Amino acid sequence: MSKCLDGKYIASLIRQEMAGETAEIAAQGKRPPCLAVIIVGHDGGSEAYVANKVKACAEVGFTSKRLAFEEDITEDLLLKQIAALNNDDSVDGFIVQLPLPRHINEQTVIEAIDYHKDVDGLHPINMGKTVLGLPCLHPATPSGIIELLDRYDIQTEGKHAVVIGRSDIVGKPIANMLLQKTRRGNATVTVCHSRTPNLTEICQTADILIAALGKPLFVKADMVKDGAVVIDVGTTRIADPTRKSGYRLCGDVDYDNVAPKCSYITPVPGGVGPMTIASLLRNTMQAYKRK
Ligand code: NAP
Numbered sequence: 001m002s003k004c005l006d007g008k009y010i011a012s013l014i015r016q017e018m019a020g021e022t023a024e025i026a027a028q029g030k031r032p033p034c035l036a037v038i039i040v041g042h043d044g045g046s047e048a049y050v051a052n053k054v055k056a057c058a059e060v061g062f063t064s065k066r067l068a069f070e071e072d073i074t075e076d077l078l079l080k081q082i083a084a085l086n087n088d089d090s091v092d093g094f095i096v097q098l099p100l101p102r103h104i105n106e107q108t109v110i111e112a113i114d115y116h117k118d119v120d121g122l123h124p125i126n127m128g129k130t131v132l133g134l135p136c137l138h139p140a141t142p143s144g145i146i147e148l149l150d151r152y153d154i155q156t157e158g159k160h161a162v163v164i165g166r167s168d169i170v171g172k173p174i175a176n177m178l179l180q181k182t183r184r185g186n187a188t189v190t191v192c193h194s195r196t197p198n199l200t201e202i203c204q205t206a207d208i209l210i211a212a213l214g215k216p217l218f219v220k221a222d223m224v225k226d227g228a229v230v231i232d233v234g235t236t237r238i239a240d241p242t243r244k245s246g247y248r249l250c251g252d253v254d255y256d257n258v259a260p261k262c263s264y265i266t267p268v269p270g271g272v273g274p275m276t277i278a279s280l281l282r283n284t285m286q287a288y289k290r291k
Pocket of ligand 1: 212
């Protein structure tokens with residue numbers, strides 16, 4: 001029977017650690033770390049994610065700033081707000097909640113962020129350093145996955161890790177991190193995507209299977225090897241009239257049928273999601289300490 005990789009619990013341990021460090025900072029009479037979050041528009045999912053990030057900051061004693069703009073903000077004005085945060089010494093790190101409205105170029109926005117303050121770890125300098133195995137602010141979600149593997153002492157060396165998805169925020173960086181010559185690296189990594197013809201056969205050979213494609217319940221039991229470690233990054237909102245909110249979060253893995261075959265598996269919710277927020281807090285602390 002599989003063991004649950006309890007991201008919610010591990011994230012709570014990380015928050016305790018962060019709170020301890022923040023208390024030490026306060027005892028030295030210094031200001032606490034500060035995270036700013038930019039949100040554009042009123043997407044329900046984005047607003048909920050931002051609210052969780054602001055709440056997590058409060059729980060560990062960080063201060064936070066929420067800068068909300070209407071959907072029709074121009075790219076130029078948004079870039080000016082980013083420049084202001086880059087120059088604001090009271091802000092250690094900030095994120096721009098994605099996705100952005102279509103008239104705004106996300107890559108331009110990401111590249112406008114001072115990479116020292118890029119606590120989502122998405123700036124090309126942080127991505128490049130991640131690929132090179134250099135110290136930097138690592139991309140938050142992949143770094144949360146590595147931390148989860150680490151806390152459960154899951155060996156990656158010599159294992160075949162299969163990543164489904166090649167996005168800039170999850171697939172590419174997690175594949176690279178598993179490839180590094182590090183304690184939770186040294187894996188043999190295969191990256192699959194929508195043009196991969198023999199996806200099922202490849203997945204069947206995975207010791208560690210990471211699903212990051214955003215297709216609910218895509219990974220079925222017949223795609224998973226007995227004893228595999230399965231990490232489900234997917235979080236798709238699907239309608240659920242039985243819930244007060246009217247929706248529930250659904251992962252990319254058919255959990256009920258896959259879990260009995262695995263050695264470890266992450267639930268959705270409560271797996272990778274909370275670890276991403278924990279990574280954001282850790283990156284904010286790292287950005288704070290740089291000064
Ligand atoms: P994305 O940018 O949409 O990328 C999806 C990737 O999956 C693409 O590389 C795509 O291939 C591939 N893909 C799509 N359909 C496929 C199929 N049928 N077979 C094989 N590959 C397929 O997604 P993302 O931003 O990485 O996010 C993926 C999921 O993770 C989403 O549900 C998102 O909400 C979730 N997420 C969760 C967290 C968290 O903290 N829990 C953080 C980030 C993302 P192509 O490149 O060929 O199009």
